[in-house]
Every structure is written in C-alpha cells, then in structure tokens.
Amino acid sequence: MRLPRTAHTDRPWRIHEIAGDFRVEDVWELPTPGGPDDLARLVEQFEKGWGQHEAASPAVRVLFAVRWKLGALLGWDKPADGLGGRVPSLRDRLPEDLRANARGSASGSPTFSTVYQTHDEWALETANRTVHGILHIGWVPDEDGAGGYHGRMAILVKPNGLLGALYMVGIKPFRHLGVYPAMLRGIGRAWQAGAGSGAAA
Template sequence: MRLHPTAHTSHPWRIHEIAPDFRLEDVWRIPTPGGPDDFPHLVHQMANGREAHRSSPVSRLLFAVRWKLGALLGWDDPDTGLGTRVPTLRDRLPADLLEAPRGPDLKGVPIPFVSVYQTDDEWVAEMANRTVHGVLHVGWVQDPKAPGGYRGQMAVLVRPNGLFGTVYMAGIKPFRYLGVYQQMLLALGRQWRATAAERSTAGR
C-alpha cells in the first residue's frame, strides 16, 4: 500500500541530512509485521531474495523491456553509474555512519543497488545510471494498527539526470505503481510469513 509522503518526511531518518537534494518519489508500507528487533531479518530478506522482481508475468515483462532498451540506448553503461557520472552518497556520510556496519548490497533485483549505510532501523542503498541517481530507503517503524508491533516501510528518493531523467521517471511511474512495486511488496510479505518460524527460532 502506498503511503502519504509524511510517513517518511515526518520521521527523523538520517537520510534527511545526507540526501536533502533528492526528491521523495513515493513511500510504501511493507507487509512485514514483527517485533522491535526484527529489522535485520527484513534487510537480509530484501538484500538476498530473488523472488520479488519475478513475482508476476507483468513484472518480468517490464524488467525485460527496460533492460533491452537500456542496452540499446546505453542507459546503464559503466560510465553512467556511481563513482563516474555521480559520486556515491558514502562521500556524504558523517563519521558515525562511516564507522558503522555498511549493510549488504541489494542482490535480489537486476538493478545494481549498493549499500550506503545501515542502522538499527534504517537501511539505505543507491544506484545510478544515465537517467537518475536513485536511493532505496528501508525503515523499521512502529505499526499503529498493531500496538507494540513494527513493520517495514520503503521510500524511493531520486535525483533525475536533467530533463531526460525527469521525463523518464514520469513515463515509468504508471508501470512502477501497477506492475512492479505492488507485486514486489506482496512477494516480500509472502516470504516474510513463510519464514516466521525461522525468525522465532533465531530470536531465542
């Protein structure tokens, strides 16, 4: 379920101080109910799972078309990414985040997201190509519908590459909403429920 932007902007996330020049694209509720110490499990699942982007024929088709166009038009060439076209957000981190565990890179999707930092309730990964510099922000928040409970929350922040990047982001928005994000989050929820016993055992 998509959430109001204030679900992200009203929380004192560290990303606010690190990426103030990025635009908040959208915020999503992740159906992963848990306790206060379950955030590392969510990070591990998102970083290592491969089911989400393959969760429906629509998602598979959209990803296939996107990567074919990217290959033809050079959108994802090495010289358009992190450390070449744009510097990594790691260069902006304060000392405490640089010294803390970095967190895992995102391996479960075809887009190469590189981890920026991870805290007790926040994980940030980034990517860049010819169209955009994007940030995936995953947080662990209290769930008002489950007293004492927590759940995941995902925000997408972007800094488009000029007019071309802005037009590109506007053009893919309907496909992201209808064919990608919803299916990905549903798949995350299914996997979360399927591994409930494993998390319970690990917490003992």
C-alpha cells in the same frame, strides 16, 4: 499500501542528513509485521531474494526485460554513468558516526549498493544515465500502539536532466500499477514463509 510522502519526510531518518537534494517519489507500507529488532531480518530477506519478488509476476518480468533492453540499446546503464562515474556515492557524504558503522557496499543486488544500515534504517543507492536513486527501508512502530513494528519503503530520486525527468514520468504508471504491488506481495509472502520456518518475528 501506498503512503503520503510525509510518512517518510516527517520521521527523523538519518537519510535526510545526506539526501536533501533528492525528492521523495514514493512511500509504501511493507507487509512485514514484527518486533522492534527485526529490521536485520528484513535486510537479510532482501539480500537473499533480489529478483524473486519481481519473478513472481509475469507482467513485471516483462516490464523489467523491456527496461533492461532499452537501457542496453540507449546506453543508459554503462559503468561510466553509474556510481563512481557520473555521480559519486552517497557514502562520501556520510557523517562520521554513520561512516564508522556503515556496512560494506554489497547488498546482494545487481544494481543497488548499500550506503549505511542502522538499527531502524537501511539505505541503498543506484545510478545510471537517467537517475541517481535511493531505496530506503525504515523500521517503524505500528500506529495502534500495541508494540508491533513493520517495514516502510521509500524511493528517493535525483533525475538526470530532462532525460531523467521524462523517464520518471514515463515509468510512473508501470511502477504504481505493476512493479510495486507485485514486489510488495512477494515481500509479504517471503516474510510469512520466514516466520513459518522458525525465523524470529
């Protein structure tokens, strides 16, 4: 389920301290019911399953293939336009307490690097010629007050000039109608499969 931006901005996430110049593009509820300490399980699921959620949908596979082909043709994804090239990593902005507890940059993803992880937040970043982006996974209590928790995913972006702004406008319908719904279904299936195999809930 897609949520209003305030579902992210109104919570006291640490990401606000280092990403004030990014805009919140999307916020989604994740179908990952669990307990207060289950963010680590969700992080592990992401790290093991990058690409699996997208692969579950032929339409999404096509969209990603087109994106990578365009990126190669137009030179959007050159290392010089990525983290440490066109833009510095957000890890350079971390306050001392987050820097001391930050994990390494590996995330299991070919495009995203971990910025930091806490008990209830996991922030990753990516960059190319079009945008500098953040994938933020938060772990929040259920609204019914029954003691359950679930994941929440926010996408934050800083477009790179006119090219980046046009790119974000162009891909918006594909993200909302295809990519994210398919990704969330895959996340939910993997979460339920993990619970069924004996993983902590």
